[in-house]
Amino acid sequence: MKEVIRFLDDLSENNEKPWFEANKGRYLAAKAKVDQLAVDLIDAIRSFDDSIGLLTPRDCTWRIYRDTRFSKDKRPYKTQMGVYVARGGKKSGFSGYYFQIGSRESGHMLAAGNYYCLPPVLKVLREDILYGNGDFRHILSQADSRMKLDLSESLKRSPAGFPADGPDADFFKLKNFCLLWAPDDKFVTGKGLVKRVASIFKTTRPFLDYTNRAIDFCREESSL
Numbered sequence: 001m002k003e004v005i006r007f008l009d010d011l012s013e014n015n016e017k018p019w020f021e022a023n024k025g026r027y028l029a030a031k032a033k034v035d036q037l038a039v040d041l042i043d044a045i046r047s048f049d050d051s052i053g054l055l056t057p058r059d060c061t062w063r064i065y066r067d068t069r070f071s072k073d074k075r076p077y078k079t080q081m082g083v084y085v086a087r088g089g090k091k092s093g094f095s096g097y098y099f100q101i102g103s104r105e106s107g108h109m110l111a112a113g114n115y116y117c118l119p120p121v122l123k124v125l126r127e128d129i130l131y132g133n134g135d136f137r138h139i140l141s142q143a144d145s146r147m148k149l150d151l152s153e154s155l156k157r158s159p160a161g162f163p164a165d166g167p168d169a170d171f172f173k174l175k176n177f178c179l180l181w182a183p184d185d186k187f188v189t190g191k192g193l194v195k196r197v198a199s200i201f202k203t204t205r206p207f208l209d210y211t212n213r214a215i216d217f218c219r220e221e222s223s224l
Contacts, residue, residue, distance in 0.1 A: 001101055002189050004030040008103035012079040020077055034061060038083045044198035045085050045097055049205055052087050059089035080106040095211040097201045101188060108188050110197065112147065112204035113178035114211055124214040126162055129171050136171060139210055144203040147179040177211045179204055
């Protein structure tokens with residue numbers, strides 16, 4: 001993945017169309033490597049989570065072109081390339097496994113979960129935690145110790161009806177349910193990358209099952 005990182009680093013320093021067009025061959029080579037990574041990662045994840053179903057790289061990757069219509073940042077290209085493996089693909093709304101290769105600017109990332117939970121899903125998850133007698137804490141303890149809950153978007157106070165203190169207080173404030181780790185270049189460029197990433201993701205399967213159960217429940221309720 002060294003070539004991919006090198007391309008993304010150069011792109012972050014030359015984020016403009018003329019440079020990109022002149023380096024289109026490097027981009028296509030990087031994209032081919034990430035597409036193959038997606039194929040291999042899908043297969044590795046399916047070995048312990050067959051709920052993801054049949055997916056292709058197109059189901060799990062994004063275009064490198066940024067949508068700048070409503071952004072003050074008018075740079076035309078993303079400086080990271082990622083693979084998101086989830087039931088139904090990247091647009092399904094289900095929790096999944098995300099691996100990102102980035103430039104020095106955007107960074108690398110392993111993530112598991114759901115970065116944006118709809119309000120009904122948040123309510124169900126909070127209730128599950130409240131009445132779960134510590135089962136959510138047990139699920140978190142099963143995940144690889146490098147994968148930490150993303151608290152960056154948490155509410156300042158517990159929502160109405162949920163305790164403001166106690167061992168689960170911080171969980172009620174969550175606006176997204178996501179485990180994160182930012183590996184370094186050594187991890188991303190080392191041998192056996194897919195196997196190592198998949199072994200970490202495998203430990204997060206109970207966490208994903210927990211969040212997807214709430215998503216399934218809300219979708220079933222809304223369809224009645």
